[in-house]
Amino acid sequence: MANSLTTQALVFNALTTNPQAIPLLIGNGLVPLFSGVSANPYLQQQLKDPAAREVMPYLVSCALPVGTQVSWTDPTTGLPGTPWEGKLGLCPQWKTGAPSPACLHWVSACLLARNNAQGRRVELSLRGQDASRPTLFSTESVTRPVLYHPATDAAVPSYAACLFPDATEGRDCGWKAEGLGRCVPGATVRLGAGARAPDQCGTGGPLGTTAGARMMLRVCDDIAGCDAGDARKLASSEGACATTSPSVTFTCPASGFFNVMSAPYSSTQSGSVAVQVETGTSAATRYPLSETDTFFLREGAYYGNIFDAEALATTVYVDRDGKVRRGQEVVDGAVYRKMYSCQAAGWSGSAAYATHRLCALPGSGANCAATSVGLCINPKEPRTSHCQYDDGPLVKGDGDFELCTDTGGNKWMEPITVFLHNACSALPGAPGDVCQAR
Secondary structure: OEEOOEHHHHHHHOOOOOOOOOHHHHOOOOHHHHOHOOOOOOHHHHHHHHHHHHHHHHHHHOEEEOOOOOOOEEEOEEEEEEOOOOEEEOOHHHHOOOOOOOHHHHHHHHHHHOOEOOOOOOOEEEOOOOOOOOOOOOOOOOOOOEEOOOOOEEOOOHHHHOOOOOOOOOOOOEEEEEEEEOOOOOOEEEEOOEEOOOOOOOOOOOOOOOEEEEEEEEEEEEOOOOOOOOOOEEEOOOOOOOOOOOEEEOOOOOOEEEEEEEEOOOOOEEEEOEEEEOOOOOOOOOOOOOHHOOOOEEEEEEEOOOOOOOOOOEEEEEOOOEEEEEOOOEEEEEEEEEEEEEOOEEEEEEEHHHHHHHHHOOOOOOOOOOOOEEEOOOOOHHHHHHHHEOOOOOEEEEOOOEEEEEOOOOOEOOOOEEOOOOOOEEEEEEEHOOOOEO
């Protein structure tokens, strides 16, 4: 799950920062509100705000399940916009009917978790619990490589289909994301799909298997896929040890993580691989990795209600002439007065981290999406903890904070806990000393 919603759009948009729009938004289903002849004219007018158009795909992605979409018309062009796609399914009832309060709290937590000041694409793991839907926050047993370049956020071309037939190892199309692995930096890693490792052709047995067409492998640094000429490429193979089956040997990168891609040698054919890694070596190689293996740094919890029209510190709306109007340009503290976050223990500079994570003006404490209340669980002073559970009882071991309180001591039953792969990944551009996990 990615978070690339800009904090600026989240806190200043003509839908969720508009006390006139909010009752309309939460009073009916998203499909009747935005689709076809039933579309609400006032909400359509508010979509002339670019920030509102930025927020809505994330709202629908949080609320509705995979396979569900909301069609809409772009009021700036009069043409159909790209449909908003469901993904997490935290509030499926919102498709055709008004959401419950619990639904709104889930979506609020999800929106808050998925924003960052720079709007950069950051992969993260969202965890929580809902006793009525025990599998809602199930984690993946096998996590696939990220399909986007970590420096540019652009889709990795190699994952796109080939437009023309190609039978070369160096092509940047027609590849598939296989899995993620972990190893000891600097150690030698060997893996394959039907051949011995290229530096051990005379010893041992083949690693892994291939089915169907002749296959190739490519290995990249960390958790995002790569192209043939990318500096993050660690190794590739179209065949090893005088066979047409692929295997590679490479040095584990400083990140301690690698990811594997596969492709048929001929782009017109199809096949599959079962990748196997060499074990029992100093590399301590593990493959494939689960979601909990990949996203292992607990950041904190997010909770509250964005959709409370009486708890806004400012107002944004689109007037009859199509102009975006705002109240205060700079709001001290949180724009959403009923949104909160708490931080996991073990981070240095907790206060500084919170302002960079939550505020559109990083480090200033202004134009923030929520109020940071402190530590979710304080192991040194338990009485100051803001969550009752360090690991919710529904799924043991997933590390979700539960029953979290706000500044007034009110309990929120729908917190979402965020886990990161990299300590600074949620704070792109922030000073390194504010995102150090001890």
